[in-house]
Amino acid sequence: MDNTRDNMRKDAYDQIKYRIIHFEYIPGQKISEKLISTELNLGRTPIREALIRIEREELIEVIPQSGTYITRIDLQEAEDGRFVRESIEPRIMLQAATMMTPETKAKIQDNLKEQEKTAKLNQPDSFFDLDQDFHHLFYSLDNKDTVWSWLQMNNTQLNRFRRLRLKETDLNWQTLTKQHRLIYDAVINKDLDTIDYLIKEHLHLMLEEKGTVLNAYPDYFKVNDDDQVS
Amino acid sequence: MDNTRDNMRKDAYDQIKYRIIHFEYIPGQKISEKLISTELNLGRTPIREALIRIEREELIEVIPQSGTYITRIDLQEAEDGRFVRESIEPRIMLQAATMMTPETKAKIQDNLKEQEKTAKLNQPDSFFDLDQDFHHLFYSLDNKDTVWSWLQMNNTQLNRFRRLRLKETDLNWQTLTKQHRLIYDAVINKDLDTIDYLIKEHLHLMLEEKGTVLNAYPDYFKVNDDDQVS
DNA sequence: AGTACAATTCTTGTATATTAGTTTAAGTGA
DNA sequence: TCACTTAAACTAATATACAAGAATTGTACT
Numbered sequence: 247m248d249n250t251r252d253n254m255r256k257d258a259y260d261q262i263k264y265r266i267i268h269f270e271y272i273p274g275q276k277i278s279e280k281l282i283s284t285e286l287n288l289g290r291t292p293i294r295e296a297l298i299r300i301e302r303e304e305l306i307e308v309i310p311q312s313g314t315y316i317t318r319i320d321l322q323e324a325e326d327g328r329f330v331r332e333s334i335e336p337r338i339m340l341q342a343a344t345m346m347t348p349e350t351k352a353k354i355q356d357n358l359k360e361q362e363k364t365a366k367l368n369q370p371d372s373f374f375d376l377d378q379d380f381h382h383l384f385y386s387l388d389n390k391d392t393v394w395s396w397l398q399m400n401n402t403q404l405n406r407f408r409r410l411r412l413k414e415t416d417l418n419w420q421t422l423t424k425q426h427r428l429i430y431d432a433v434i435n436k437d438l439d440t441i442d443y444l445i446k447e448h449l450h451l452m453l454e455e456k457g458t459v460l461n462a463y464p465d466y467f468k469v470n471d472d473d474q475v476s
Numbered sequence: 477m478d479n480t481r482d483n484m485r486k487d488a489y490d491q492i493k494y495r496i497i498h499f500e501y502i503p504g505q506k507i508s509e510k511l512i513s514t515e516l517n518l519g520r521t522p523i524r525e526a527l528i529r530i531e532r533e534e535l536i537e538v539i540p541q542s543g544t545y546i547t548r549i550d551l552q553e554a555e556d557g558r559f560v561r562e563s564i565e566p567r568i569m570l571q572a573a574t575m576m577t578p579e580t581k582a583k584i585q586d587n588l589k590e591q592e593k594t595a596k597l598n599q600p601d602s603f604f605d606l607d608q609d610f611h612h613l614f615y616s617l618d619n620k621d622t623v624w625s626w627l628q629m630n631n632t633q634l635n636r637f638r639r640l641r642l643k644e645t646d647l648n649w650q651t652l653t654k655q656h657r658l659i660y661d662a663v664i665n666k667d668l669d670t671i672d673y674l675i676k677e678h679l680h681l682m683l684e685e686k687g688t689v690l691n692a693y694p695d696y697f698k699v700n701d702d703d704q705v706s
Numbered sequence: 707a708g709t710a711c712a713a714t715t716c717t718t719g720t721a722t723a724t725t726a727g728t729t730t731a732a733g734t735g736a
Numbered sequence: 737t738c739a740c741t742t743a744a745a746c747t748a749a750t751a752t753a754c755a756a757g758a759a760t761t762g763t764a765c766t
Contacts (some may be wrong), residue, residue, distance in 0.1 A: 249747045254750075278717065294718090296530050313719055326622045333563040392556045400626045468744040510745065519721045523728075524748085541727040541748050 258296035260286060266305045266316055267406065268371065273466040275319040277306075303402050318468040319410075320403050323457065327404040328452055331397055336379070336445050338393075342384040343433045343441060350387050354380065354430055361426065365419040370412035373419060380426055384433075408452060410466065411459050418455070460468075482649065485535075487524035496535045496546055497636065498601065503548040503696040507536075533632045541635075548698040549640075550633050558682055559633040561627055565611070566675050572614040573663045573671060580617050584610065584635055584660055591656065595649040600642035605650060610656055629655075638682060640696065641689050648685070 262282065265271045279297065283290045297314060300306050304323070308314045359382050364373045385394040411418065425448045432434075432440040460467060484655075492512065495501045508690040509527070513520045525546060530536050534553070578706045587610050594603045596685040641648065655678045690697060 280717085283613045287751095291750050291752090295525065295528055295749095298525055299532065302529065302532060308718075309758090311716090312759075313717060323622055326620065329567075329620070330623060330626065331566060333567055334560060337559075390559075393560060394552055394554075396560065396626075398600065439512055440673075510747085519719095521720050521722090525719095538748075540729090541746090542729070598750060 247258070248470070254288060254292040255295050258282075258286060258292045259299055261286060262293075262296055263300055263305065266300070269318050269410070269466075273316050275316045276313045278313060285459075302321075303399060305402055319406050319466055320331065320468045321407070321453075322470050324404040324407050325452060326448060327397075327401040330400065330454075331404075332395065332449050334397070335449060336442050338384055338388055338390060339429070339433060339441050339445050340370065340438055341437065341438045342387045342452060342472075344456055345387050346433065347387070352382060353382055357383070358423070358427055359428065361423045365423055368416060370409065370416075374409055375414055377422065399463075404452060407459065410463060414459055414462050415455055422448075478502050482519060483519060484522040485525050486514075488516060488522045488531055490521075491516060492526055493533075493535065494528055496530070496632075497639065499640070501546045503546050505542045505546045506545065508544060519558050521624070532628060533634065535632055549636050549696055550698045550700070551637070551683075553698050554631075554634040554637050557627075557631040559681075560630060560662060561634075561681050562676060564623065564627070565679060566672050568614055568618055568620060569659070569663060569671050570668055572617045573666045577617070578661065580613060580662070584613055588653070588657055588660065591653045595653055600639065604639055604642055606658075607652065619668075634682060638690065640693060641685055644689055644692050645685055652678075 262271075263309055271277060279290050279293050283293045284290075285375050286293070297306060297308065301308055304317055304320075308313055357376060359374045361373065361380070363378060382391075382394050385391060425444065429444050429448065430442065492501075501507060509520050509523050512518075512535055513523050516523070527536060531538055534550075535546055536544055537547050539552065587606060591603065591606045591610070594606060612621075612624050615621060655674065659671065659674050659678065
């Protein structure tokens with residue numbers, strides 16, 4: 247599935263991306279190939295080639311002869327990402343309703359239980375992963391894993407925002423798990439109108455609470471011309 | 477817009493991609509970094525880094541220590557690409573209908589005339605580009621250029637198929653231009669139901685005539701388990 | 707004290723050499 | 737003739753060296 251191949255390059259790619267996504271490298275921060283190369287104890291070439299991939303996901307920006315920088319989160323792109331996902335996922339869910347199998351049912355139910363457990367334990371990153379898994383399962387059911395991976399590629403900005411929000415506002419988790427369960431029930435009952443409504447509502451929620459997150463991490467975000475004209 | 481940067485790497489990227497898209501390098505063919513490096517009179521490093529980008533678009537596949545190969549067209553991925561585009565573009569067009577400006581009108585009308593001209597002159601690549609431009613204009617109108625570029629990234633398989641088809645079946649061009657004009661008229665008239673219908677029909681046509689194209693270029697395509705169980 | 711300039715340092719871009727794995731084919735034995 | 741082994745040739749993977757530009761810092765001059 248992943249086109250990053252053999253060992254060292256993939257290692258570098260995974261590690262660097264992990265650090266960006268989990269905000270160990272923070273938006274705006276300057277990193278350098280040599281820095282990482284010593285930090286990861288690798289030559290500069292695999293680092294460089296990993297960075298090319300990551301650049302394409304718009305998680306870093308490399309300015310020649312100057313430096314490599316972690317990009318700030320672009321809320322405009324996050325909106326576009328949501329738009330795309332809102333266009334696709336309702337169709338995915340409607341189709342999934344007609345294809346549900348016992349195995350998938352079991353997986354989803356396990357996932358839902360895990361979500362509730364994790365929500366109580368206050369582990370934002372685990373919760374994020376479970377949330378992702380939940381949605382992904384329906385794509386798999388439709389044999390649309392390719393589409394899912396495309397979405398992930400394009401939704402880096404949106405996903406960074408979501409991770410940040412989970413860190414900040416933990417009360418939100420209850421709402422999300424509850425919605426997930428309602429969606430699952432609607433799919434089981436093949437209640438098409440309800441599925442469509444719930445999914446749209448649910449996905450729309452992804453970009454809620456912008457204000458809270460923006461206040462908590464103001465310099466993690468790119469300044470767009472429209473927002474914040476004080 | 478493009479994240480390919482400075483001169484040499486971008487040169488390499490553009491040239492290699494051009495040759496793949498226009499089938500100068502044909503699907504299945506083995507290429508090698510050294511070969512291209514001498515062919516383009518460049519060092520191996522920029523080539524290599526360009527190839528990493530192209531690999532991500534699934535136009536080539538690199539097998540470590542063995543070789544780099546032009547991928548065959550994956551019709552399953554093409555279908556998924558169409559699915560995504562069918563999900564998005566109707567919404568784009570509906571929104572565009574409410575935002576039409578005189579300048580965009582002029583551009584589209586120019587484009588339509590060019591299409592008709594090019595269709596007569598039998599220039600498949602030019603026609604493909606005009607077709608692309610036509611659709612892109614509506615995305616721009618909605619400030620959704622980002623979405624358009626995502627789609628292009630994911631639709632390489634579909635686009636290669638479309639280019640091939642234009643080479644093969646030239647009678648199709650009349651149908652396409654006619655549909656484009658109908659779509660434009662519907663947008664101008666803000667006839668939402670018609671827009672929705674026409675766009676879905678039009679996009680669905682993208683993968684028509686699989687048989688003809690497959691017969692003409694059988695070994696350009698990946699063998700998927702479902703097709704051709706003779 | 708402030709500004710302009712120059713040199714040093716740091717960064718990525720590119721080329722080349724080395725390494726390691728894969729493939730191919732030749733060669734050897736039965 | 738065939739199966740197996742082995743070596744040679746080719747490929748991408750990685751490391752390293754060098755070049756060119758950007759940024760910073762220090763210094764001299766106003």
